[in-house]
Amino acid sequence: MPPMDLAEPQGRYLTFSEREEIALGRAANLGVRQIARQLGRAPSTVSREIARGCLTRRPRGRYRATVAQARAEQRARRPKPSRLAGNRLLRAHVQQELLEGWSPEQIAGRLAAQFPDDESMRISHEAIYQALFVQGRGGLRRELTACLRTGRALRRPRRRADGRRERIKDKVLISERPAEADDRAVPGHWEGDLIVGAGGTTAIGTLVERSTRFVLLLHLPNDHRAETVRDAIVDKTTNLLVALRRSLTWDQGMELARHAEITFAADLPVYFCDPHSPWQRGTNENTNGLLRQYFPKGADLATYSAEHLDAVAAQLNGRPRKTLGFKTPAEVLAQLLSADRTTGVATTS
Numbered sequence: 360m361p362p363m364d365l366a367e368p369q370g371r372y373l374t375f376s377e378r379e380e381i382a383l384g385r386a387a388n389l390g391v392r393q394i395a396r397q398l399g400r401a402p403s404t405v406s407r408e409i410a411r412g413c414l415t416r417r418p419r420g421r422y423r424a425t426v427a428q429a430r431a432e433q434r435a436r437r438p439k440p441s442r443l444a445g446n447r448l449l450r451a452h453v454q455q456e457l458l459e460g461w462s463p464e465q466i467a468g469r470l471a472a473q474f475p476d477d478e479s480m481r482i483s484h485e486a487i488y489q490a491l492f493v494q495g496r497g498g499l500r501r502e503l504t505a506c507l508r509t510g511r512a513l514r515r516p517r518r519r520a521d522g523r524r525e526r527i528k529d530k531v532l533i534s535e536r537p538a539e540a541d542d543r544a545v546p547g548h549w550e551g552d553l554i555v556g557a558g559g560t561t562a563i564g565t566l567v568e569r570s571t572r573f574v575l576l577l578h579l580p581n582d583h584r585a586e587t588v589r590d591a592i593v594d595k596t597t598n599l600l601v602a603l604r605r606s607l608t609w610d611q612g613m614e615l616a617r618h619a620e621i622t623f624a625a626d627l628p629v630y631f632c633d634p635h636s637p638w639q640r641g642t643n644e645n646t647n648g649l650l651r652q653y654f655p656k657g658a659d660l661a662t663y664s665a666e667h668l669d670a671v672a673a674q675l676n677g678r679p680r681k682t683l684g685f686k687t688p689a690e691v692l693a694q695l696l697s698a699d700r701t702t703g704v705a706t707t708s
Contacts, residue, residue, distance in 0.1 A: 373400070373408055373431070378424035381408060385422045442482050443490050443499060449480055453487060454499065457506040463487035527616050527631065533639055536606055536630040546570040546695055547605035549627075550643035551592070553583055553614060554650060556660035562614075563660050563668065564591055567646045568603070571695065572680055573688040574646055576672045578665040589617040593624045606630055608640055649675060 373381075377398055384394035391409070395402040412427025443450045456466045463484035474480035490499040491507070540548035548569045553562040564577025577591040596604060604627045609615045611631050618629040632639040653671045654660060676692075679685040 373404070375424065375428050378408070378412065378427050381405060381412075381427075382422050382424040385409065441490060442486060446479055449482060450499070452480070453482070453490075454503060457499075457503050460506065462507070463491075526613060527611060527618070529619060530611070530631045531629070533608055533630045533632050536608065540569060540606055540608075543570045545605070546692075547603040549596075549607045550640045551607055551609045551615075552640065552643050552647060553579075553588075553612065554647050554654060554660070555583075556654070557657050561660040563650075563654060563663070564588060565643060565647055565650060566592070566595065566607070567643050568688075568692075569642050571688050571691040572642065572646070572683065573692050574650075574672050574675050576650075576668040578663075578668050580661050580665075583614050585614055585616040588614045589621055589624075592621050592627075596625045596627055601626060608632060608643075610637070610640065646675075 377400070380398060381394055384397065391406050392402045395405045398405065408427065409422055411430060412422050412424070443453065452470075453466055456469075457463075461469075466487060467482055467484040470480050470482065487499070491504050536548075539545045546568060549566050550569060551564065551566045553564055555562045560582075562579050562583040564579055564583075566575040566577065567573065575595050577588070577595055579587055579591055581587065592607070596607075604625060606628050607621070608630045609618070609632070611634055615621075615629065615631075618631075621627060622629055637644050650671070653674075654663070673689075676689040677687050679687055683691050
């Protein structure tokens with residue numbers, strides 16, 4: 360990348376003429392905010408520029424526009440030389456520790472203890488990896504990669520987006536969910552997830568209605584495979600009338616791989632969130648946090664009976680919620696049922 364010419368206006372970068380204005384303002388004993396107003400810049404920009412351009416570190420040190428401009432141009436040069444390339448002693452130390460079988464993280468972590476009074480002997484483990492795998496970035500020989508525990512000559516990312524296989528077939532993403540689900544004006548749109556117990560082997564399914572925050576809990580005593588979760592959802596939601604079965608939104612966990620069978624058996628369309636987007640099920644995430652009061656992390660969730668889960672759900676549905684004007688989810692659901700007799704539940708468990 361060619362060096363930037365900071366003498367010309369760059370928008371976000373100060374120009375030499377602006378630095379001269381700062382120098383004149385400092386000579387006239389103007390404050391930082393007054394200089395910033397004259398330049399049309401943020402006070403923080405001017406303050407940082409003065410700190411960088413002063414000849415001394417004193418609070419009222421002399422600011423020179425030419426010196427500040429030269430320092431800015433030096434900082435803007437690309438590519439920047441790496442610390443290993445410019446520090447022969449540090450490079451030799453890193454090479455020696457690699458030959459001893461130390462990992463880059465161990466080398467970087469020990470430098471402060473080995474050289475407590477030498478700030479130049481500091482480097483991050485990532486910079487060491489870069490010097491090994493990106494030749495020309497740091498002066499370490501490529502042969503030293505053989506000293507790493509992996510022995511790889513090339514760096515391999517943990518996850519490759521282009522090679523990731525489709526885990527759930529025929530899924531419908533949340534972008535295709537009816538718009539009425541977003542404003543919570545129409546009941547019947549649910550969000551679901553699992554809360555997982557000790558060792559990830561036990562779980563409880565959670566369903567929460569977006570409009571009323573009404574909660575249903577799924578009993579999964581043996582496992583949380585796709586077939587088990589499918590049966591639990593179908594069993595619980597078929598008690599709801601059709602008007603309260605408008606949609607179910609889930610994350611992309613494999614426990615819902617049988618989503619098409621849920622849609623067919625319970626007449627409940629299933630939509631999936633985008634990857635790594637828990638905020639798209641914010642109501643469910645909040646509810647799961649409330650449920651941790653009853654089901655602590657690390658607990659064996661298989662010990663809880665279906666009756667106990669129903670009792671916890673009833674208690675949570677009877678708790679006043681600020682977002683509902685301190686009404687309870689059960690009260691809000693009852694109001695909806697009384698307002699429209701065509702919408703209701705056969706049993707609320």
